[in-house]
Amino acid sequence: MSEKESEDVRIGVFVCSCGTNIGGLIDVKAIAEYAKTLPNVVFTEDNLYTCSETGLTQIKNGIKNHNLNRVIVASCTPRTHEPLFRDCVEEEGVNQYLFDFVNIRDQDTWCHQKYPKEAFDKAKDLIRMGVARAARLEALENIIVDATPTALVIGGGVSGMTAALSLANQGFETHLVERENELGGRLKTLYKLFPIDLDAQTLLDNLKKNIKGNKNLKVHTSAQVKNIEGFIGNYEVVVEENGINIDLTIGVIVVAVGASLLTPTGYFGYDGKIRITQHELESKLQNNEVKAKDIVMIQCVGSRNDERTYCSSVCCMTALKNALIIKENNPESNVTILFRDLYTPGTYYEDYYRRARETGVIFIEYSPEKIPIVKEHQIKVHNEYLGEEILIPYDLCVLSTPLVSNNDNKALAQMIKVPLEEYGFFLEAHVKLRPMDFATDGIFVCGSAKWPVDITESISQGYAAAARASRIISHDTIEVEGATSFLPDYNKNLCTGCEVCIKICPYNAISKNEDDEIEITQVLCKGCGLCGATCTNHAIIIRHYTDQQILSEIYAYGGKEV
């Protein structure tokens, strides 16, 4: 592998005593003396506290007086102090990537307190390794790209509307793309919303009114995203609206495509008439069409089974809410809920359950081994408490079916290069650490696109995704570390185009350009080094952790080159 001719390498090593934390166990003066004997080292010094103002001045003086072009500090840990020392050397004109850290406190003197000699030897080894690496360090620049302060929200349901409004209210030009001819998504078809029995229409009207009055927000209905190319801050998006293509330049994207309903054909004699879904019940309630006297609801229809192991999370509350509405409209009616487990977390939701019991809604648990059998006018269910089967008459049977992922999620996922989980919902970067982000920078997710969630949660997630997205477009530029993966021109002949790197990159930072050459989008690369360790022909270089840098450390410790 070709390497740039190394200039005259002049390394300075600063050994920190850290009060007595290091100096109390090992002789830092002797370490500094030892460092002087190492190749390319022209200056060494020991400091009481290298991170103090005095210590930093000593580094700066060292650079000035001895013309240092590499600086090593042997002290605590890079995880806390590397930024400080990087800034320090930059101030004196040495590129921050020409600084290297050797950890002789946290991973040495603190851990081998009864072995001063061995700790001393370990410090020497580590410094020798650091010096070897430092000689091969290269100056790097952080990468800065422009960011377009615009947002695209895909999906005009409650989550998407909330996210779009939030972004537009912050002053960002926002495009909201909805497939249907009006906004609203699932919200359009709901009647009352738990937990406060708000009219769904009221919420929808309110959102629409705010959207209409917002000059930053452009709504595209009967529209679909046809193509997305580019990367964070710089997406080129084609939206087809009423058959006409519109080109947009977009900084960030929020995926709020929601979920679909499951039509439970084949389940419990579903017929859409007297055996209907909760969703169908909503519109019947809205039009005051429910005249039935004996209503039986069956929970977990088509979910939490082998085919769909997940809990749809909204159905328990929907059933309780609808049961209460029926009871309110007609106190004489009999409402029975056949359930497996009831999911009513929090104070508001649990309150629904209490009220349902108070109004006389009957709850009967069934097990997945003994599922209810729906006959023409009766439902046979095994009552776990009685230990026997009972027959419940009904004139309306309501099936609580889960939300399922949209069929076209896959196409969108491929377009924006993000993953789906096993049931076809969008998969976030990390369930706890980055719940609204995708692994691909600049793209966010909220609402039921990710997992079935209720309206309250959809709204929260809409705000959350907008907040995450605005972090990026509130700046004119995006700056990322210079320590990225890199295919230098002089290695392009090594690349065989096998594409293993493209597939292995967790951030979709690698692609092929029009000339069929591998191209690494620097701003997307996080510098993990996976592609470099995998590259079949050693063409990719991981900056700041190059093969030569790491091998030099290995050889310095091993004592020879092999």
Added chain:
Amino acid sequence: MTFEPKILGFLCNWCSYAGADLAGVSRIQYPPNMRVIRVMCSGRVDPVFIFKALLTGIDGVFVLGCHPGDCHYLEGNYEAEKKFMMVQKFLNMVDFDKRVRLDWVSASEGKRFAEVVTEFIESIREQGPSPLSGENMDQELFNNLKAMENSVSSDRIRALVGRQRKITEVENEYGERVPIDEFNNIFDKAIHDEFVRQRILLSLSSKVLSVKDLAAELKLDPSEILENMLTLKSRGEIDYQSIDGNTPLYMRI
């Protein structure tokens, strides 16, 4: 004098390196035998590095990453695991696989860091000094490990390990998922073949040999040697040098 193992550790920046720092902050003590190379992700550890370290005579190599599912870079540790398993398959051929270890330590597991490091150091102490260290180095073992290093550096092996997760856990270019057993069969054969080929190349780099000579030197069946030599010849890596009676002699190009 008791044997003090010389251990090299590759620690990922986000979990295990932080765990090592925490061990220090908590003043948890462990034997001072390991030297650490910090990498951003355990997935950065090129299998070549591990062989290089062993070839210098280092007694044991430890790779530590984030726990499965916790990788800072999403999946780097899964790739690290696949690469590491491959390294072990190679080393297993010369009964050297217990000198390398892969484990997971989170940023909050200072105690666990000290425990796994101590345990590994003790395991190496029991195994004794590496036959590749000191004055009387085991040259055959060195050649074997060198051939392994060249194998993990070769494009075929790297392509297989690099594609492993995709083709066994997602799907290959033809939309099929290859069962892991089937993959392993292919992979094991590839590992063995590549090792034999690299070993042949190594032997031929300093001298001219016949198939029979090589079979004797490598303690392998001549038919297997011949088969792999034909592959090497078609790749343009070796060729006939001369004919000794009826026996062709080969050389490295």
